[in-house]
Amino acid sequence: MSLLIENFSAWYGQSQILKDIGLEFKENCISAIVGPSGCGKTTLLRSINRTAELDKAFKCSGQILLAGADIYAGKNAAGIRxxxxxxxxxxxxxxxxxxxNVLFGPRxxxxxxxQLAAILEKCLFQAGLWDEVKDKLDKPAAELSGGQKQRLAIARMLAVEPEVLLLDEPCSNLDPASTLLIEQLLVNLSAQLTxxxxxxxxxxAKRVAQETVFIAEGQVVECGATGDMFNHPHREKTRAFFSGLMW
Known part of the structure; x- marks a missing residue:
């Protein structure tokens, strides 16, 4: 399902975090969002799934369209999430x-x-966890490793059949082996999800994403096919960021 963002701005109190964002996240595609710390990347994700509004100071303008429907037009935030x-x-x-953990949402x-047994096996299999945990499903999830917990979190999301999957630095605390497992999982899931x-x-970003978005100071500086963004960026600010000369 495609996701279109039009002239979207967001504030926490008097502080503007996002400024006139215009983007499209394509169906069956992985889009990487990159940029310096504090540029608004996490706020963008939380705006898209309507958890940003849990902070009473949050306000926004513009539109985020999921399959053509504005996600902020109705009151059913839980349905959007x-x-x-x-x-x-x-x-x-x-x-x-x-x-x-996996069946919390379906219940x-x-x-x-x-339906529960089939949902459990399907989602753990999709998350690459089934073979690792099928003999200890009743064990506390807290006993899993960090990489396994991250894949469990993805399985928990898959269990409620989302149309779009957003991930905020999902591998930043993981070892290289766990990171590669998550990346392969995302590549596989992109066949059915945005x-x-x-x-x-x-x-x-270069390994897994077909599209890359560069955000700085709350604005989209440049976006496009990942290969083009890294090899032939149009904006000087993009070139500086990707070469390590900026931030």
Missing amino acids: RQVGLVFQTPVALPLSIKE YYGAGKN IAIVTHNLFQ
Whole structure:
């Protein structure tokens, strides 16, 4: 499902974080969002899945269109958060078993008991975790490694069948082996989902993303095909950032 952002701005109180953002995240595509710390990347993700508004100081203008419908036009924020899943930088495991972490969402949304076993296996398999945990599904999720917890968080999102998956620095605290597992998982999932990933790792953006967006000071400086962005950027600010001369 495509995601279109038009003239979107966001504030926390009097501080403007995003300024007239215009972007399209394409269906079945991984888009990497890069830029210096504090440039608004996380606020953009949280705006797209409507968790930014949980901060009472947040306000926004413009449109974010999911399949042509403005996500801020209605009051059903929970429904948007189901359609647009967000995985955070620090792996989050609910204080439950591995099984119940995955099934938390489906139970909440009323999945039938006869569906749960299939949902559990499918989502853990998609997240590359099934073979690692199938014999300890009732064990506490807290016992998993950091990389496994991050894949569990992705499995938990997949269990509610999102249309879009957003990830905020999902590999920043992981070892290289776990990072490669997450990257391969995202490549596989992009066959069925629209994916956007915030990353400070430019090599990661080059490895997994078809499209790259460079944001600085709350504005989109440049965006386009990843190869073009890294090899032939149009803006001097983009060239400086990618060469390490800026920030």
